[in-house]
Amino acid sequence: MPTTRISARVSAISESATLAVDAKAKALKAAGRPVIGFGAGEPDFPTPSYIVEAAQRAAADPKMHKYTPAAGLPELRSAIAAKTLRDSGYAVTADQVLVTNGGKQAVYQTFAALLDEGDEALLPAPYWTTYPEAIALAGGVTVTVPTDESTGYLASVEQLDAAVTDRTKLLVFVSPSNPTGAVYPPEQVKAIGEWAAAKGIWVVTDEIYEHLIYGDAKFSSIPVQAPEIADRTVVLNGVAKTYAMTGWRVGWMIGPKDVIKAATNLQSHATSNVANVSQVAALAAVSGDLSAVAEMRAAFDRRRKTIVRLLNDIPGVVCPEPLGAFYAYPSVKGVLGKEVAGKRPQTSSELASIILDEAEVAVVPGEAFGTDGYFRMSYALGDADLEEGVTRIAKLLADAK
Known part of the structure; x- marks a missing residue:
C-alpha cells in the first residue's frame, strides 16, 4: 500500500x-x-472603469448567476476571434477559442492536451516560471535552450534545431518575453515558424504581452508570419496585462478545433465555466478600443x-x-x-x-x-x-x- x-x-x-x-x-x-x-x-x-461597469451590470443580471458553457460565453469567444484578427491579423473562428481561468489555466491545458508521457518540449531560457512546471504536470520533459544578453535573449533556429530529438513534440515561443522583455523581429518569427513546420513539431506561443511593445519593435504572430504552422499552433493570451485585469482571471487558448475540443472536455471536469461576471468584463475589454x-x-x-x-x-x-x-x-x-x-x-x-x-x-x-x-x-x-x-x-x- x-x-x-x-x-x-x-x-x-x-x-x-x-x-x-x-x-x-x-x-x-x-x-x-x-x-x-x-x-x-x-x-x-x-482596471479601466468601462470594464468594471460592465461587470457590475453583469453581477445584477440573473442570467449570469447560472452555469454557462464550459468553453466560454459564445459572445466572448466570438469577440476574442474578432480581436485576434484586429490585433495580430490572425483569422480564427469562435470554435477555435477556449476561455480559461486566467492565462495559467490556458498554459496547463495546452500542455495537457498535447503532451504524452516523455514527450519533449523545447523551452528557451530565461523562461517564465510556470512553463516547466506545467510541462512536467502533463508528463512532458522540458528541454532548455539557453540564451543570454549577448543575443538579446533571442533563440536562433540553429540553437533550436540542435535541441531537437525524436521525442520533441513542441516549442514554447514567447514574444514579447517574460522575463526578459525580448521581442523577436518579424523575420526571425517567420524563420522559426517555417522551421517548426518543416520539423513537424507544434508551437505553443504566448502572446499575452502583445500590446506592450516599445520603440521600433513590432509584435508579430507566428501563425501569421508562417501560415504553414497554423494547424500545429496554439496561441495563449488573456486580458490580465493589456487591460490591468490580473485579478479577474480570464485567459484563452486558440488552436485547431480538435485541440480546443479536447481541452474543453478537460476544463468541463476541472473547473466548468469561467466566472460569468469576469467573462462579461473581458468581453467589454476585448471589444473596446485600446486607448x-x-x-x-x-x-x-x-x-x-x-x-x-x-x-x-x-x-x-x-x-x-x-x-x-x-x-x-x-x-x-x-x-x-x-x-x-x-x-x-x-x-x-x-x-x-x-x-x-x-x-x-x-x-x-x-x-x-x-x-x-x-x-x-x-x-x-x-x-x-x-x-x-x-x-x-x-x-x-x-x-x-
Whole structure:
C-alpha cells in the first residue's frame, strides 16, 4: 500500500517564485518595513472603469448567476476571434477559442492536451516560471535552450534545431518575453515558424504581452508570419496585462478545433465555466478600443528607459534594453563573488537575499527563470518607487569589491 501522503508529481512542483517574492515583500511592508518590490508581473493601474461597469451590470443580471458553457460565453469567444484578427491579423473562428481561468489555466491545458508521457518540449531560457512546471504536470520533459544578453535573449533556429530529438513534440515561443522583455523581429518569427513546420513539431506561443511593445519593435504572430504552422499552433493570451485585469482571471487558448475540443472536455471536469461576471468584463475589454492600453504603455515606456539607465550605471550590472512587456532582466554576474554587506554572494539568489535584507528591495533571482546570474525586475510600479528602489541597490553595490 502506498505510504506517501502527497503524490510524487505534485510534490515535485515548486512554488511560483515570482508570487513568493511578491508575498514576502508585501508581508514585510505590512510589518512596517519600507520594502520596494520589483517582483510581481502586474500593472499598477486600476482596471479601466468601462470594464468594471460592465461587470457590475453583469453581477445584477440573473442570467449570469447560472452555469454557462464550459468553453466560454459564445459572445466572448466570438469577440476574442474578432480581436485576434484586429490585433495580430490572425483569422480564427469562435470554435477555435477556449476561455480559461486566467492565462495559467490556458498554459496547463495546452500542455495537457498535447503532451504524452516523455514527450519533449523545447523551452528557451530565461523562461517564465510556470512553463516547466506545467510541462512536467502533463508528463512532458522540458528541454532548455539557453540564451543570454549577448543575443538579446533571442533563440536562433540553429540553437533550436540542435535541441531537437525524436521525442520533441513542441516549442514554447514567447514574444514579447517574460522575463526578459525580448521581442523577436518579424523575420526571425517567420524563420522559426517555417522551421517548426518543416520539423513537424507544434508551437505553443504566448502572446499575452502583445500590446506592450516599445520603440521600433513590432509584435508579430507566428501563425501569421508562417501560415504553414497554423494547424500545429496554439496561441495563449488573456486580458490580465493589456487591460490591468490580473485579478479577474480570464485567459484563452486558440488552436485547431480538435485541440480546443479536447481541452474543453478537460476544463468541463476541472473547473466548468469561467466566472460569468469576469467573462462579461473581458468581453467589454476585448471589444473596446485600446486607448487605456496606450496610456499604460506610455507610462511603462518611460519607466523602461529609467530602469535601464539606472541599472547600467551600477558597476558589474549589464541590462539590455527590453523592447516589450514590463520587465528588465539585468545580468549581475559582474557582482557575484564580490563582497557585499560583509558577504560574498555566489549566486543571484544569494545576492537577491542580501539586497532584500540590507536595501529592503525585493527582486526575483534568475534561478527562478532557468538562468543564474540575473534578476527579473518588473517596472510596473510607480516612478518614484522605481527610482528609489534601484538607487538603494546602487548604493548597496557601490562598494562591492
